Amino acid sequence: xxxxxxxxxxxxxxxxxxxxxxxxxxxxxxxxxxxxxxxxxxxxxxxxxxxxxxxxxxxxxxxxxxxxxxxxxxxxxxxxxxxxxxxxxxxxxxxxxxxxxxxxxxxxxxxxxxxxxxxxxxxxxxxxxxxxxxxxxxxxxxxxxxxxxxxxxxxxxxxxxxxxxxxxxxxxxxxxxxxxxxxxxxxxxxxxxxxx
Amino acid sequence: xxxxxxxxxxxxxxxxxxxxxxxxxxxxxxxxxxxxxxxxxxxxxxxxxxxxxxxxxxxxxxxxxxxxxxxxxxxxxxxxxxxxxxxxxxxxxxxxxxxxxxxxxxxxxxxxxxxxxxxxxxxxxxxxxxxxxxxxxxxxxxxxxxxxxxxxxxxxxxxxxxxxxxxxxxxxxxxxxxxxxxxxxxxxxxxxxxxxxxxxxxxxxxxxxxxxxxxxxxxxxxxxxxxxxxxxxxxxxxxxxxxxxxxxxxxxxxxxxxxxxxx
Ligand SMILES: Cc1cc2nc3c(=O)[nH]c(=O)nc-3n(C[C@H](O)[C@H](O)[C@H](O)COP(=O)(O)OP(=O)(O)OC[C@H]3O[C@@H](n4cnc5c(N)ncnc54)[C@H](O)[C@@H]3O)c2cc1C
Numbered sequence: 424x425x426x427x428x429x430x431x432x433x434x435x436x437x438x439x440x441x442x443x444x445x446x447x448x449x450x451x452x453x454x455x456x457x458x459x460x461x462x463x464x465x466x467x468x469x470x471x472x473x474x475x476x477x478x479x480x481x482x483x484x485x486x487x488x489x490x491x492x493x494x495x496x497x498x499x500x501x502x503x504x505x506x507x508x509x510x511x512x513x514x515x516x517x518x519x520x521x522x523x524x525x526x527x528x529x530x531x532x533x534x535x536x537x538x539x540x541x542x543x544x545x546x547x548x549x550x551x552x553x554x555x556x557x558x559x560x561x562x563x564x565x566x567x568x569x570x571x572x573x574x575x576x577x578x579x580x581x582x583x584x585x586x587x588x589x590x591x592x593x594x595x596x597x598x599x600x601x602x603x604x605x606x607x608x609x610x611x612x613x614x615x616x617x618x619x
Numbered sequence: 620x621x622x623x624x625x626x627x628x629x630x631x632x633x634x635x636x637x638x639x640x641x642x643x644x645x646x647x648x649x650x651x652x653x654x655x656x657x658x659x660x661x662x663x664x665x666x667x668x669x670x671x672x673x674x675x676x677x678x679x680x681x682x683x684x685x686x687x688x689x690x691x692x693x694x695x696x697x698x699x700x701x702x703x704x705x706x707x708x709x710x711x712x713x714x715x716x717x718x719x720x721x722x723x724x725x726x727x728x729x730x731x732x733x734x735x736x737x738x739x740x741x742x743x744x745x746x747x748x749x750x751x752x753x754x755x756x757x758x759x760x761x762x763x764x765x766x767x768x769x770x771x772x773x774x775x776x777x778x779x780x781x782x783x784x785x786x787x788x789x790x791x792x793x794x795x796x797x798x799x800x801x802x803x804x805x806x807x808x809x810x811x812x813x814x815x816x817x818x819x820x821x822x823x824x825x826x827x828x829x830x831x832x833x834x835x836x837x838x839x840x841x842x843x844x845x846x847x848x849x850x851x852x853x854x855x856x857x858x859x860x861x862x863x864x865x866x867x868x869x870x871x872x873x874x875x876x877x878x879x880x881x882x
Contacts, residue, residue, distance in 0.1 A: 428663040459861035604721040618623045
């Protein structure tokens with residue numbers, strides 16, 4: 424269905440096969456968010472998970488004690504840029520859900536600052552998602568979600584909620600902030616699930 | 620909001636906007652109309668099938684099928700130099716949209732203040748209009764211009780103010796249109812403040828220089844008036860402005876931002 428734009432040749436000749444459709448490689452790290460950047464110190468930072476059974480909370484040190492991993496992943500933003508092979512450090516969600524029981528299939532991620540985003544619980548487990556606090560060897564800047572953000576690299580990056588403060592499990596898939604504002608409920612970059 | 624979709628757009632008009640930018644009007648017969656502040660994704664396809672997509676804010680709003688964009692050339696960029704120099708009237712491209720139901724402003728009907736339902740001040744907002752403060756850096760004026768135009772077109776009574784940071788007088792986007800909005804009769808008059816960062820026009824009261832927290836404080840509605848604030852521009856501009864606003868006491872929930880990227 425696409426057609427040629429007269430005179431356009433582009434410059435992505437040697438397109439990296441790690442780039443999903445419609446994505447362009449960037450070297451810098453663009454910032455995109457809906458409002459001002461919250462500033463949260465690691466002392467005041469708390470992470471909580473709420474399920475149908477109750478709630479559990481971790482401080483910064485308790486979170487680190489769950490077991491930190493190094494991961495190298497590609498990230499893909501819905502606004503068409505991708506970064507490849509980024510080095511991250513964080514706690515896998517598998518560690519968190521070793522301490523939490525739920526029969527729910529979905530979670531809503533909640534951030535300091537009020538942002539929310541929905542993700543199927545299945546897609547946060549089995550080494551697919553982290554509570555990340557370092558990228559490229561540096562603590563995460565507040566602009567990039569520091570002190571800690573969700574990292575779900577196989578989905579568009581709006582799912583990787585910055586300034587993460589907790590997860591609430593849900594029996595059904597309800598839309599989060601951008602999802603209510605026109606973004607796709609799921610957000611797979613390889614299927615270009617950008618908008619509904 | 621209308622569900623976003625792919626559309627075929629034909630370039631209806633293209634003209635130089637500033638020495639480094641271009642205004643492009645697209646005819647999109649299937650366009651469902653858009654709110655003021657929305658954007659679209661534009662897709663170019665090369666002969667070998669290679670595609671590049673970028674987001675662009677829409678300078679126009681309403682039910683029409685003519686959509687206006689304004690594009691600043693980013694040196695060394697893949698898409699913006701093509702749009703600014705090579706795209707011609709009659710050429711076709713693909714666009715996806717309208718997108719972005721968050722960074723929008725909605726006029727109210729009958730000249731009452733707009734967007735009351737969206738206000739965090741709740742039920743009283745209809746009685747006490749919260750003024751709207753727009754803050755643009757460079758090409759970030761595009762969606763804010765759409766809002767200011769929609770405000771005037773609807774004869775909406777919400778007080779509107781635009782703070783616009785540009786390098787030099789010739790870098791002003793929509794210069795004539797903004798001057799007209801600033802000269803409109805009350806209550807739709809746009810209060811317009813321009814900060815020149817590199818070269819100010821003859822007779823300017825302020826020496827050229829980057830926007831600072833102090834100048835920002837002088838040129839936006841004060842905290843007591845509880846303005847709703849829209850900030851748009853390159854990422855570093857938006858970051859600084861949003862931080863200063865929060866430091867000055869504006870609640871984060873009153874500030875909406877759109878970051879155009881760039882270092
Ligand atoms: C929601 C949204 C709305 C936008 N609306 C507009 C608009 O109305 N008008 C407009 O001109 N642009 C707008 N942009 C920016 C636009 O999408 C492109 O990023 C811009 O045109 C550059 O694309 P390019 O292909 O020329 O450069 P690229 O080839 O993508 O980038 C080349 C280099 O320039 C840097 N760069 C990318 N974007 C910018 C930028 N905006 N400023 C400075 N450096 C940059 C990159 O980091 C890279 O190093 C918008 C972006 C978003 C996310």
